[in-house]
Amino acid sequence: MSHSKLASIFNKDEKRVDWHDKALWFVRHKRDKSVHNVKGWEELRNLGHGIKAHMLSNLDNYLIQFEENAKKNGVEVHWAANDEEHNKLIVDILKENNAKKIVKSKSMLTEECHLNPFLEANDIEVIDTDLGERIVQLAKERPSHIVLPAIHKNRHEVDELFQEHLGTKPCDGDPQYLTGEARKHLREKFISADAAITGVNFAIAETGGFVVCTNEGNADMGAHLAPVHIACMGVEKIIPKQEHLGVFLRLLARSATGQPITTYSSHFKKPRKGTKMHIIIVDNGRSEQLSRPDFRASLHCIRCGACMNTCPIYRRSGGHSYDATIPGPIGSILSPGKDLKKYSTLPFASTLCGSCSDVCPVKIDIHSQLYKWRQIITKETPQPFIKKQSMKAMGKIFANPSQFEIVGKIARWSLRNLPKAVINSKPNAWGKARDLPLGPKQSFDEWFKERENEKKS
Amino acid sequence: MKVGLFIPCYINQLYPQVGIATIELLEKLNVDVGYPSGQTCCGQPMANSGFEYESNGACSNFVENFKDFDYIVTPSGSCAYHVKKHYDIIPQTEEVIKVRNNVYELCDFILNILKIKDLGASFPYKIGVHKSCHGLRGLRLGSCSEVVGKQYSYIEELLQEVKGVELMPLSRTDECCGFGGTFAVTEEAISVKMGKDKIQDHLDSGVEVITATDTSCLMHLEGLINRNKQPLKVLHIAEILNSNL
Amino acid sequence: MGSRNQILEKIKSNKPELLDLPNIDISLFEENLDLIKEFTKKVEVVGGNIVTANSNEDIIHQIEKIFPDSKVKFSNLENTQSFNTINLATLHKPHDLENLDLLVLESKLAVAENGSIWVSDNEIPVRVLPFIVQHLVLVLSAKDIVPYMHQAYDKLSNLDSDFGVFIAGPSKTADIEQSLVIGAHGALSLTIFLKE
């Protein structure tokens, strides 16, 4: 279904839209309060952008350097060209280690690769340990936001979900109680896990180490207890040097939630004694995106979610309306690179207001890329005949002043003289909830000519 | 200094009073204004819909009409932005480059080229400023809430000098109104919801008149206000700056 | 190994021309922070408690007052062996730490701008310790506070560790309707003793 269809379904419940909008606006507001207190914030964003752009321009070499150092650290490094290979690699590692129970912390990459259903099909239990992800996992949904996966669920829905699956007592949606119960439930899972899977926020070429950021401590609880740790990363997670973390860790949490830093920024380098650490480096379309000069900056993304929180459309349509792994503005420039036809409505789910680009900590020109995807989509995917023809006609009219004058006259006459019911009738989406302007008798052109004539006489 | 006036297509046809206020205002300020009669549209409606390639004719026509002026002034941040940012689809001749460099939104032109702040206007109402996105984040006609740095706003600087104007604060200073060109139609539900929320913010703040640098946003808001019979008026900034009430 | 070479080849042919790596000019961010004041403020922002102390004895004394009910305890402070109720040397697997109530660790680096404290393999004999414990206590000298993350990484470049973590406050979540709950999967509380 198109974004606009799903969005209009979401909008049937206006109270819920208001609630969703306010919850996310609150996060955007916290971000503002936080970043406006950082001296040199814009310079920091420039650095974030510059380091990522440089990284992409030398990515193959940095990957090789990273691999070399990681191996020296005693980490096993694997490469996956696509989701299928990624999933297979993981299952192979798990089988090798006889691992049947897995705890997984947040990783949009494993979402993208649909790892969970694949593991389950292989008789492996996988538990998402981030509270928000656990909530959507129990609800058999996908995350609706990359930082706040369950932002679309209210406390009462979580209450009911936990009663059903975790046997909790009814609590009128008390977040404190529900979080406490989740803590107990997941502690058991951490203690009994055979392997832990985590994402990677930053992988440092210089040291072969990688950093994972969480607030809940779930990545650490998993990785430091289980005998096997598998970390999955997209190729673009590389940064050249450790000192660059100084830039990115300052940007990330402030942009995401307004916190000055996440509770835990864990720097993994070597496996702990007697355990194994694997890193899976995944392409899955990224090198393809790298080949597109107009769109390659989308690979700068550090997954802070700020563009979602700020997007007036995202806030009012919900993450699921994008029907993609990564929703919101950044998702709308990434997804078409993967499947132009399937995601062809996403770049149009924007007013091009530009807020996303200004909020982005690594200065991705998101709204310009949305505009550019539009130009490609109209050429490369089938367009409604009417839309195409009307655009063509418009192009001709605007190229030709005399035609423009005639068409304008007819339009104004219709607005003035046709009954409202006709003007605002069905096929006209404008008129469903809005009035059209009253057509004036005289256009500006006509007024101007009249004035000129009066001046002369 | 020869100034060419560009009146966007929808203003020409649907809101001529905005064009009239603009030309009267500029003439009051002793600007030598020319209005080339062959102008139509900057090409934005097609381009933003993804049909940039159908807008070449409109772009060329624009340049043809305005190439001989020192400045091109328009009561639309959005159109000025489009010419500046997206006219890379036609060959970059000297004329094209000149036109792109010299196109100005009205407030920007008055404040930064004419260097006039007090226009002698008076308008005794409570005003809510809608900061149209393309002017704000495209042309940087003011600071936006996302970016850290000095706070400024051209439209508010001019309004502050208008006698009787009371500028009302909004809870969300620069959220988009939801117009977005064809977005208003293709994403009708969200567009309407955004507009409603925007209007509510103005109502909550006690605004009597909403103004902006772009008539397109105002047309969208006005459509909702009229349909819902709300106690608000919309006026383009040129109309306020040209008032003497 | 998988598709290593194929991926690298594709990247090599698709990447743009080499762009410069920008330099980090720290002076852009300097604002003469009062380090102790800023650090204290940020610790509170991230949900931690901060207490001043003058000696390790003083700290242990205060801890026993703050956490009178804790049974299973471990500290890596000098001269605090009598405080410890467990012996890490005899620990079989990290899972046995599940009932740890209180952990006291000394740290050598903290960051004023965000209230975070660096803890690494050098201080923690078992990695899961600061996460699995119910209540975490970190001890810090005021002189070890640096203003920004940039200076922190400067210091870290000489402190090699196999694992290390910046900890800012107790574990927390806001995943249920954006209401902040302190105490997610990691420590339920964080207390910092600052030695001036």
Ligand code: SF4
């Ligand atoms: S595109 Fe920018 S703002 Fe959006 S999630 Fe990525 S880094 Fe954050």
